[in-house]
Amino acid sequence: MKQHYERFWQHLEEDRLQIWREQLPAMIDEALHPEGNGNLPRWLAALEQIKQYPQAESYDLNRDTVSVADNSDLNAEEKAELEQTLRVFHPWRKGPYSVHDIFIDTEWRSDWKWQRVRPHLAPLKGRKVLDIGCGSGYHLWRMAGEEPELAVGVDPSLLFLNQFLVMKHFIGEQVPAYFLPLTLEQLPVSTKGGAFDTVFSMGVLYHRRSPIDHIYELKAQLKPGGELVLETLVVPESFGQLLVPDDRYAQMRNVWFLPSVPELEIWLRRCGFLNVRCVDLDQTSIEEQRTTDWMQWNSLETFLDPEDHNKTIEGYPAPLRAVMVCNTPR
Template sequence: MLDYLSPYSKKCDLPALSKLTEERAKWIERKGQDHLREAFSNLSNFAPSDWKIEDGVVKIGDADQLTAEKMEQLQVHLKKLIPWRKGPFEFFGHSLDAEWRSDLKWDRIAPFLGNLEGKKILDIGCNNGYFMARCLPQKPELILGIDPVNHCKAQFETLQKFMANPAMKFELWGVEEIPHFENFFDVIFSMGIIYHHRHPIQQLLDIRKALVPGGQVILESIGIPGESSTALFPEDRYAKMKNVWFIPTLNCMKNWLHKARFTDVQVISSTKLTTEEQRLTDYCPPPHQSLENFLNPENPELTIEGHPAPYRFSLSARKKPLTH
């Protein structure tokens, strides 16, 4: 099941990861997963296709490659997997506009990434694999996405059905599994994850351990404005989200990285989140909600609860390289 990790068995706890993977493979049998189990019956007669990235859109195939009947089958499949949170994609000429314009985030971080050719990359909380696909043109050795959500896995498998790239892997793992790796990854993406967890410093320490010496972390988070090194700790919800713990200022995020003993800490971007980047679309329609529903309608500088409206902060940092 994890044969692709066998060559690296000295740098990961393969028995523990194999056991976990076997257990989580049974999640698809849980109640409420029928639509995911049934979705792929529509794709059984589809074959892998050429793909490209154009203007930030991951484009699979061309419009003239499918009959009208097969195009209808594909659209039924894609709509069964609503909501699509990350994108944009295009399937055989059919535009799939997701809730998030993830291409905008990629455009911010891409100039800070070195050459990814031959590298091993981890995307924590990878969702459907949009950012993984963005890495592929540089030919990494491995791009592993982890997200303990069957819905995300089903969307990823839709991409992989057509892209069929052996370097791209998805596992139903969470941040809790990062300690099973040591001196393994050249680059780790942690984007939109850290504020969902109780222990941000421990998470960064785990990431540092999993990186090779000199390896890079791209840390991206929701944040609040302010010059002080503080974090908002909401009593209840933030922007209608229950699972939010520490929402940092930019300086607080920088200090987290320093406290976790990272070096070469650089600010990539500090951007106020707008409805250009996060909004409802045909593939994330009502009754799902998005940024416009999370802000105070009378004062968009505040969330619906009265907290400061969200920024997005991106930083780059490195594990200290070995010295001779």
């Protein structure tokens, strides 16, 4: 697994990323310690089985399904073995993917979110891109499909890291996409400022007990004039300024602050961002987030009021997601 980072260090020559090169190796070593997750040995064994298959002859990062393929078709037995190995990494939450024509139907239709977000972004080609809370890396691969100089995903989940490395094995090292099993709070910041042109935080803010600190930490990773893409749960303006759930929200315990869009705009401006705008507002449907054969646990439909899908099972407004785009001062 450490081989994944050998080429990554070469991308950290810029002055503002030297501190990453100095501090991240030890942090990653600690994150990958086998005692950190009892499932890690099982996932690593499955990943070694995956590596028995050759790198794909072709891949497609620019369509709804991130896919890899090989012109030398696998026979039925090989394909069944590959599918069984891929299922070791259950649950697959973000996607979809296709590996040698095996369709991984993930819990989230993450391509729907990308379709809502992408039209509002500055071009990613040639830019340094950071994706906080990247999950399995689906959106990171979509970003990488637009030829950035560097695409870095950050998520502490070792399961998501292994899912990303499955796709990385088939796609190969020629695509400069990398996964750090860390949190945003752990990322070093140079005294010279941030190094990234675009920073994404999608589906993270409402899990933070200090959302203002999260916004400042995102800002610290951005270059002057850089672009922040913040996607988060909000409440309708008719509900009020802010929702702080009593206990759970849609059965999630780790939901803290759901602002209205106007309130969120104030937060971003107060943190020093310019050109703050809401570019999309969308209520999550049970078609976008659902139980599948590749994520067999409960999903959104179970967490909504069975009589009224405009409410959560607790009686709060159903998940409404806003996409905010803004910039750091130059």
